[in-house]
Amino acid sequence: MEPRILKDTIALPYQWALGPVNTRFFQEFKERRIFGTRCPKCGRVLVPARAFCARCFVPLDEWVQVRDEGTIKTWTYVAYSYVGQPMQPPYVSALIQLDGADTAIPHLVAGFDLSNLEEVRARIRVGTRVRAVWREDTEGTILDIRYFEPV
């Protein structure tokens, strides 16, 4: 017998609460300010701001503004497709440590020709300085920064 396949699509609605810390973070973010929280025990500034330090296991409430410029900690050039991508490949995804932060956030790096990997490699490396390119009409989501561009 020929193997047969039953096809169907499942789409489900979810609605995640941001919670007070993320809500405040994105309120500031909408105004183009980026905040972390400092741990009173280990002293690290954790970005994005959060309610507790997972290592010291203490609540955090000291908010610290960090810059919208930073350094690429690592990166990749994404050249494959999947459901839910932030943009059409190819694009550059990177971990960026903002000035004043002890942790890095994932975001996009763009603002130059992304069609050729070798040219991208010439522009981008670990340690490259980048700065945020903000949207004109910010909404309070992580994509209010359209991408980071090399300084």
Add this chain to the structure above:
Amino acid sequence: MARKVAVVGTGQTRHGKRQDVSYPEMIREAVVAALEDAGLGWEHIDAVVCGSMPPPMEGTNAPHLWWADAMGAGGKPLLRVATCGTTGISIAHAAYYHVASGLFDVVLAVGAEKQYEGESQGTMTTVGEPFFQRQFVAGAPGVFAYQCNEYAHRYHLDEERVRAAAAEIAVRNHVDALDNPFAHLRQRITVEDVLRSRVLAYPIRLLDCCPASDGACAVIFAAGEVAPRITRTPAWVAGVGYAGEEHWVGDSDKVWWQSARQAALQAYRMAGITDPLEQLDVAELYNPFSFQELIFYELFGFCGPGEGCRLVEEGVVRRGGKLPCDPSGGVLCTNPIGATGLIRVAEAAMQVTGKAGAHQVEGARTALAHAIGGTQQINGVMILTSLD
């Protein structure tokens, strides 16, 4: 002291595109094979542990409920363990603790995945929370490519040298898979093929990357008192280790990767391993992307930090070398993810009991099995030995 536990039987399906069988039928194949290997009947199994990747990958919620009959679990304790990419090794750990606790004597562990039944990269992207990370942690290749690029930079390694070593690993795995009848990808490739294959997520190219597979694996664990009555060749669980990190991918160092390091150190401590290169005979590492394996050599103490390429260049980690890695062809050639970590355990057990057939490493006594998961977040290790 803790109760002794051994692997007394293993079973695997033929891995690959398995649209010839339903999910439970595929699982049944692996379970029947494990029971046959152990010479046990369904009635000898005291409890069952199983797991897979996120259920949205196949579109059935709590799939263990559906699998229950195929695993012969009816009227028995059943536990579903799910820890992302480490699921397979977590299943083995859970089965180990079932027996070590004294509650059960013989426990069946089952891991499975049917990647051809759903959208696995899309599902894996939803491992990132929706506020900060989901948009950017590009499925599995993207997040692990981060790690590869950071690695070369950290130790000031010539990128071409790292590239060449990773390609050698890819070639070695593909060649070894030809000797594994269960393997998914069975094709001879060359270094040139790897370097010519298209970029998926720089520096990872298509042939640096594991396939998406359907497949299942079953492993039977038994208490020290009963294992010798079941088999003349028990594979003793000598070490167990597991560690996780923060959810935030940018919070911790993924090159000198602490969850991997600590998982190995826990297992080594338990197994009394102080010099892994000397004391281990074979390792089944979790390398869905060729580059990553270099990092594991270092984190697991096979060599010093930044020295991973040397082990490849000197032939230490290929069959015939001092510490062959992934003689099964590894994750690079077979990746039914929920089963993958458990396959590492099964392969390690097969090696130390001389049951690995054409890919047997001569004289293997002690083997390491490993799995990773999350957005570079978690690692698990299990060490098996034939030494009593």
Add this chain to the structure above:
Amino acid sequence: MPGKVAVVSWAQTEYREAHDATIREMVFRVAREALDRAGLTREELGTVITASSDYWQGISCSNEYYLDAAGGYLKSGAKAEEDGALAFMYAFMRVASGHFDTALVVAVTKGSEIPPLATLTHLYSEPFFQRPMGIDDVNAAAMQARLYMERYGATPEQFARVVVKNLGNARRNPLAFRKATLTVEEVLRSPVVADPLREPDVAPGADGACAVLLAGEETAKRLTDRPVWVRGVGWSVSSYYLGDRDLLDGSLPDAARRAYRMAGITDPRAEIRVAELCEAYSFQELLWCEQLGFCGPGEGARLLEEGVTAPDGDLPVNPSGGVLAGNPYCARGLVRIAEAAAQVAGRAGEHQVEGVRTALAHSYHGLAGQLHSVVILGR
């Protein structure tokens, strides 16, 4: 023989329709609180086992989102999916094995963020036979209830009495979500959800998290003056297809038999002082009482009507209000265990049952109760 293991502390959030906090924040709160109550630091903690589920979170590999919030940074751990009671079983085994001195169990669900229970449990049905027929948790339970009525002559009035008792009990539980002073008539006048079940017969989804700290014998005695010993555990699964099973005689008797044997219990009705059961549908409390051996088959309603299961009865059932008072899905089983532990320790506050030496906690998941678990706790 497993080593001796005790519950030394626990913590719960309130159960609500919606919590403002994220899952990470809720988990941190209960984990921190459970550790603080035992005076244990995160560094000293041995291992962390959690329960949640991907469809029930909308974040895949659900535990990777919060394992650090549960204290798991660089700790050994794992996730038992779907039911916090099973995470408890796993944590128990880890401590009983002697490999870990302490284990923190955490379970969480935010019902407010996810599709309805009926939608997510419809996906419990495989795609070929049960799913096209629309089989989900609610209508499977309704079929089970109908069979229960037909076989034993149980009535909707009796089901309604369970609602009245449990939502009444919930008034004395400050953490409960749904609490009410109802009459049987009011329940019977409520809209039908799936005949014979009406709205109050069905447990309402809720947001909540729960943490329970386990310790080996010596450590438990050091951490608390009132260790609650885990005397017996048992769990068991039935066949999958509804049509393959007797819906009134599933895997619960087997789970109970395992737990009773380990605890040395021969007469559960006499030896157990209080029980926290997973009655996701009102009638199930009656059925589960029978399957747990509190009475004979078909006698569950008599137990209720005679007041045995009332808060001041011989064997109070769900003095906390049970799952009918709030169903934080993956956490509900661990909540039953925390409530049973609180009863044994004499720390249940307003809903404390007098003189509890032995308590039972029960949980299940799967259509019409496919996978049941039972825990016996005692002084």
